[in-house]
Amino acid sequence: MELRDNDETHKYMLMRGRYSYLRDILYDRMTKIIGSPNNISHSSICAEAEKFGPYYTEGYWGYRQYDVLKAHYILLWGADPLAANRQVSYYSKVWGDVVGKATIAIVEPRLSASAGKADEWLPIIPGQDGALAVAIAHILLVQGLWYRPFVGDFTDGVNRFVPGKTVDESGFEEIYTHGVVRWWNLELKDKTAEWAADITGLPAEQIQRVAEGYGNAAPHAISWVGGGPCMQVRGGYSSMACHALNGLVGAADNVGGTLVSNKEYTGKFPAPDEFMDEIAKKGKKHEKIDQRGRLHLPAIKSGKPGSGVVTNNAADGILNEDPYDIKVAIGYMNNFSFSAPQPERWERALSKIPFLVHITTNASEFSWFSDIVLPDTHHMFEKWGYVKSIGNGYRHVTLMQPIVKNVWDYKIDETEIPWLIAEKLAQKGFDNLLRHFQTYQDPETGKAPADEKEFALYALKLVTQNLWDPSQYKGGDKFSGWEEFSKIGVWNSDPYPFRKRWGNMKTKTGMFEFYSETLKAALQSHAANHGVTVNEVMKATNYLARGETAFIPHYEEPFTLGDEKEYPFVHVDHKSRLNREGRSANCTWYYDFKDLDPGEELWADVAKINPIDARKLGIESGDRIKITSPTGSLICTAKHWEGVRPGTVAKCFGQGHWAYGRLASEEFGKKPRGGNNNDIIPAQYEALSGSSAYYGVTRIKIVKI
Amino acid sequence: MNMEDLAAYESMRTQAYRLFAECYRLPETELDKTVGRLRRELEGMGSASCTPAEKMYQACGADRLETLKVDYARLFVGPYGLPAAPYGSVYLEEGRKIMGDSTIDARRMYMEAGVDIAAACKDAPDHIAVELEFLHLLSFREVEAMRRGDMNDAALMIGEQAAFLARHLGLWVEPFARSVEKAAETAFYRSLGEATRIFVLEDQDRIARGPSGLFR
Numbered sequence: 001m002e003l004r005d006n007d008e009t010h011k012y013m014l015m016r017g018r019y020s021y022l023r024d025i026l027y028d029r030m031t032k033i034i035g036s037p038n039n040i041s042h043s044s045i046c047a048e049a050e051k052f053g054p055y056y057t058e059g060y061w062g063y064r065q066y067d068v069l070k071a072h073y074i075l076l077w078g079a080d081p082l083a084a085n086r087q088v089s090y091y092s093k094v095w096g097d098v099v100g101k102a103t104i105a106i107v108e109p110r111l112s113a114s115a116g117k118a119d120e121w122l123p124i125i126p127g128q129d130g131a132l133a134v135a136i137a138h139i140l141l142v143q144g145l146w147y148r149p150f151v152g153d154f155t156d157g158v159n160r161f162v163p164g165k166t167v168d169e170s171g172f173e174e175i176y177t178h179g180v181v182r183w184w185n186l187e188l189k190d191k192t193a194e195w196a197a198d199i200t201g202l203p204a205e206q207i208q209r210v211a212e213g214y215g216n217a218a219p220h221a222i223s224w225v226g227g228g229p230c231m232q233v234r235g236g237y238s239s240m241a242c243h244a245l246n247g248l249v250g251a252a253d254n255v256g257g258t259l260v261s262n263k264e265y266t267g268k269f270p271a272p273d274e275f276m277d278e279i280a281k282k283g284k285k286h287e288k289i290d291q292r293g294r295l296h297l298p299a300i301k302s303g304k305p306g307s308g309v310v311t312n313n314a315a316d317g318i319l320n321e322d323p324y325d326i327k328v329a330i331g332y333m334n335n336f337s338f339s340a341p342q343p344e345r346w347e348r349a350l351s352k353i354p355f356l357v358h359i360t361t362n363a364s365e366f367s368w369f370s371d372i373v374l375p376d377t378h379h380m381f382e383k384w385g386y387v388k389s390i391g392n393g394y395r396h397v398t399l400m401q402p403i404v405k406n407v408w409d410y411k412i413d414e415t416e417i418p419w420l421i422a423e424k425l426a427q428k429g430f431d432n433l434l435r436h437f438q439t440y441q442d443p444e445t446g447k448a449p450a451d452e453k454e455f456a457l458y459a460l461k462l463v464t465q466n467l468w469d470p471s472q473y474k475g476g477d478k479f480s481g482w483e484e485f486s487k488i489g490v491w492n493s494d495p496y497p498f499r500k501r502w503g504n505m506k507t508k509t510g511m512f513e514f515y516s517e518t519l520k521a522a523l524q525s526h527a528a529n530h531g532v533t534v535n536e537v538m539k540a541t542n543y544l545a546r547g548e549t550a551f552i553p554h555y556e557e558p559f560t561l562g563d564e565k566e567y568p569f570v571h572v573d574h575k576s577r578l579n580r581e582g583r584s585a586n587c588t589w590y591y592d593f594k595d596l597d598p599g600e601e602l603w604a605d606v607a608k609i610n611p612i613d614a615r616k617l618g619i620e621s622g623d624r625i626k627i628t629s630p631t632g633s634l635i636c637t638a639k640h641w642e643g644v645r646p647g648t649v650a651k652c653f654g655q656g657h658w659a660y661g662r663l664a665s666e667e668f669g670k671k672p673r674g675g676n677n678n679d680i681i682p683a684q685y686e687a688l689s690g691s692s693a694y695y696g697v698t699r700i701k702i703v704k705i
Numbered sequence: 706m707n708m709e710d711l712a713a714y715e716s717m718r719t720q721a722y723r724l725f726a727e728c729y730r731l732p733e734t735e736l737d738k739t740v741g742r743l744r745r746e747l748e749g750m751g752s753a754s755c756t757p758a759e760k761m762y763q764a765c766g767a768d769r770l771e772t773l774k775v776d777y778a779r780l781f782v783g784p785y786g787l788p789a790a791p792y793g794s795v796y797l798e799e800g801r802k803i804m805g806d807s808t809i810d811a812r813r814m815y816m817e818a819g820v821d822i823a824a825a826c827k828d829a830p831d832h833i834a835v836e837l838e839f840l841h842l843l844s845f846r847e848v849e850a851m852r853r854g855d856m857n858d859a860a861l862m863i864g865e866q867a868a869f870l871a872r873h874l875g876l877w878v879e880p881f882a883r884s885v886e887k888a889a890e891t892a893f894y895r896s897l898g899e900a901t902r903i904f905v906l907e908d909q910d911r912i913a914r915g916p917s918g919l920f921r
Contacts, residue, residue: 409827
C-alpha cells in the first residue's frame with residue numbers, strides 16, 4: 001500500500017521459478033493489477049536460446065518433441081535425452097528401442113549417458129557447434145542429399161552446389177522452404193568438412209560420414225538441438241544452424257522428425273484490464289528491471305524485441321538501481337542465488353531489497369535472504385494446478401490435485417496465496433485484485449469464490465473447461481464433465497498431424513526459412529527502436545555477423561572469457577540425470593546413485609579431467625582441487641576420465657549448496673558440499689534471446705590444494 | 706492437603722498446563738496477560754518454575770512482540786536449522802523424524818480420551834502445545850471429578866496423565882527445553898524453556914508418586 005501511496009508500484013517484483021499453468025494468476029494478473037511491469041520468469045536461465053533456432057527458421061518458439069521411434073538417424077547437439085532436456089521419462093523408456101532402430105550421433109565434448117550408447121560420438125571443441133552444423137549442411141547440399149519434396153530442386157535437376165561456387169537463385173525452385181540458395185551463397189559454399197575439422201577438432205572423415213549418414217536417412221533424420229550449442233554468448237546462430245538441418249532433410253514436422261506441440265485447448269484467465277486503475281497503468285509502463293529491450297539486450301522472443309526475459313540481468317538491475325530500485329519482491333519456487341551464473345550478484349541484490357518474500361517447498365539459498373518464507377504446497381499431493389507435456393506425438397494436460405491433508409499451515413503458491421494477499425489488500429482499502437479474483441466463477445455453478453480454497457479450484461476448472469465440458473469440446477479426449485476429468489486426471493490430444501505445417505509455418509514467408517525474413521524483421525525492428533543499423537545491433541550484442549549474414553544460420557567464433565595462457569582449459573558444464581530441475585541435492589539417493597552419470601563418483605563432486613592433461617598438472621584422481629575462472633572459483637575433487645576432450649574439464653551442475661538442507665551442504669549455512677558450477681560461470685548472455693550463457697563461455701585453471 | 710486444598714491445587718495445575726500451551730503458540734498482543742496468569746498459578750502452587758516465569762513476565766512487553774515473533778519462528782518454525790523442534794518424535798525417534806510412530810501414538814491417546822486434533826490446528830499431533838493442552842484436558846477432567854466427589858474417576862484421570870507423561874511429554878521435555886534455553890535469543894523464550902522443564906518434570910515426579918502421594 002505504501003508503494004501505491006507513493007506512485008511506486010513498479011518497484012514491486014515477482015520472480016518465478018518452476019510453475020504450473022495456473023501461474024498467470026500470481027505472475028501476470030496480480031503483478032499487473034498491483035501496477036508493476038516486473039514479472040520475471042526463470043526462462044532465460046533455462047533454455048530460451050534453444051528455442052531461437054526453431055523460431056527463426058520455422059516460427060515455433062517452444063521445446064520440440066522428436067518422433068524417435070520412426071527416425072532412422074538422430075543427430076544430437078549437446079542434448080542428453082536420458083539425463084536432461086525435455087520428456088526424459090519418455091525417452092528413457094523408449095531409448096533402448098531407438099538405439100536398435102536408428103543410427104545415433106552425438107555432438108558433445110563429454111561422453112554423456114546417451115553418447116555412451118551412440119554410434120558416433122563427436123567430442124567437439126566447446127562452442128564450435130555452428131561450424132560443424134554448417135559443414136554438415138554444406139555436405140548435404142554438395143552430395144545432393146537434401147529432401148526434394150520439402151526443399152525443392154534445381155529447375156533442370158542438375159545439382160549446382162559445388163564447393164566454393166556461388167549459385168544463381170533463380171535456378172532453384174523451392175517448395176516449402178525459403179532462401180536455401182542464398183544461404184549457400186552467403187555461408188555454406190566454403191564450409192567443407194576439412195574447414196570444419198580444423199575448427200571443431202573432429203576428423204574430417206567423421207564429419208563427412210555423419211553428414212552423409214544423416215542425409216541418407218532423410219526425411220526420417222532428426223537434428224536434435226539441446227542447450228549445449230545454444231546457451232552460449234554467440235549461440236543464437238548455432239541454434240539456427242543446427243535446427244536448419246531439419247529443414248534440409250525434410251524432418252521438420254515429418255514422420256521420424258522434429259515436431260512442435262500438439263494443439264491443446266486450455267483457456268485463459270479473465271483479463272485484468274478493467275481492474276487496473278490509473279496508478280497500476282502508470283506503474284506498469286516503466287521499464288522492466290531486467291533491462292530487456294535495450295540495444296545490447298534485444299531479447300527478441302517470438303519476433304518481438306524486448307519480449308523475452310533476461311532473468312540473470314535482473315540482479316544487476318536491482319544492484320545498480322537501473323532503471324530504479326526494487327522495494328518489495330516475491331519469489332516462488334526459484335533459487336536464483338544458486339541457479340544463475342555468478343550467483344554472488346544475486347546474494348547482494350536480494351540483500352538490497354527491503355522486503356523480500358520467498359514461497360517455496362524447501363528453504364534454499366534464496367530463502368536465506370528473504371524476510372518472510374512462505375511454505376508452499378507440494379505439487380504432487382497438495383496443489384491444484386495443471387501441467388502440459390508433449391512426447392510421442394501427443395500432448396497431455398495433467399491435473400495436479402490435493403490428495404493428502406496438509407500437516408502444517410501452508411498454501412498453494414499460484415492461487416491461495418494471491419487470494420489471501422488480495423483479501424488483505426482489500427482490508428487496507430485496495431480491493432481491485434480481490435474483485436478481479438471474484439470473477440473466476442465456478443463454470444458448473446456460476447458461483448464466485450468465497451475463500452482461497454474455492455478460488456484455487458474454480459480457477460483450475462475455469463481454464464480447463466474446454467477439456468472437460470462436453471458443450472465446449474474442441475478435440476482430444478472427451479469427458480462427461482469435471483467429475484470424470486478430475487477422476488482420470490489427464491487429457492490427451494489427438495495424434496500429431498504430420499506435415500500440416502508445411503507451407504503454413506508461422507514465419508514471415510510461411511516457409512521454413514534458411515534466409516530468415518522473420519529474424520530480419522525482428523532485428524530491423526529492434527534497430528529502429530534504437531535508431532541504429534542491424535550491424536550496430538550485431539556489434540552491441542557481441543556477434544560478429546554483418547550485413548545479410550545476420551539473417552541466416554551461420555558460424556560464429558565462440559565468445560569465451562579468460563586468457564588461454566592463464567586459464568588453459570575450457571569449462572564444460574553438464575546436468576545430472578538425477579538433478580530433476582535441481583531439487584534433489586538434499587536426497588541421499590542423489591549421492592547414492594551418482595555414478596549413473598558417466599564419469600561420476602558416489603558421494604563426491606568431481607571435475608573430470610582428461611588423464612593427458614591431469615598428468616601434466618601432477619593431479620591424481622581424488623585430489624582436492626580449486627577451479628578458478630575469471631569471475632569466481634570452487635573447490636571439488638579431481639577425477640581422471642578419458643570421456644572428456646583434452647583441453648576441457650567437465651563438471652556436473654547440482655552440488656555446491658550451502659543452504660539447502662542437512663545433506664546438501666557439509667555444514668549448513670557455512671560449508672557447501674562440493675562446488676556450484678555457477679560460481680565459475682560468468683554472467684554473460686546470448687543477447688538476442690536474453691539467455692544466460694552456460695556453455696563454452698569461460699576458460700578455467702586448476703590448482704591442487 | 707485436604708480435599709478442598711487439593712482441588713484448588715489441581716485447578717491451578719490444570720490452568721498452568723493451558724497457559725504453558727498458549728506460550729508455545731505464536732505470540733500475540735495478550736501474551737503479557739497470559740504470562741501474568743501463568744506466574745500467579747505457578748506461585749500459588751509453590752512451583753520452582755515460578756522464578757523463570759517471573760523472568761518471562763519481565764520480558765514479554767507488547768513493545769517486544771516483533772522480536773519475540775522472530776525468535777519464536779527461528780526456534781520452532783524454521784526454515785533453517787530448527788534449533789528447538791517442538792515435536793516429540795524428533796526426540797523420541799531416530800533421525801529427527803516428524804510424524805513418526807510416536808506421533809501417531811500420541812494421537813491415538815487423544816482419541817482414546819475422546820478428542821482429536823481440531824481441523825483448524827495446522828500442526829503435528831505431538832507439538833509441545835498440543836501435548837500440554839492434552840494434559841490440561843486430562844487434569845481438568847480430574848478436577849471436575851474431584852468437585853463432584855468421584856475420586857475413582859479423578860484417580861483414573863491422574864493415571865492417564867501419568868501414562869501420557871511417561872510415554873510422551875515427560876520423555877522429551879528435558880532435551881527439548883534445554884534446546885530452547887540454549888538456542889533462544891530472547892530472555893522470554895530462554896525462561897519459557899526453563900520454566901517448562903521444571904514444571905513438567907516436577908509434575909511428573911509428583912504424579913509418579915501415585916494417588917497416595919496426591920491424597921495424603
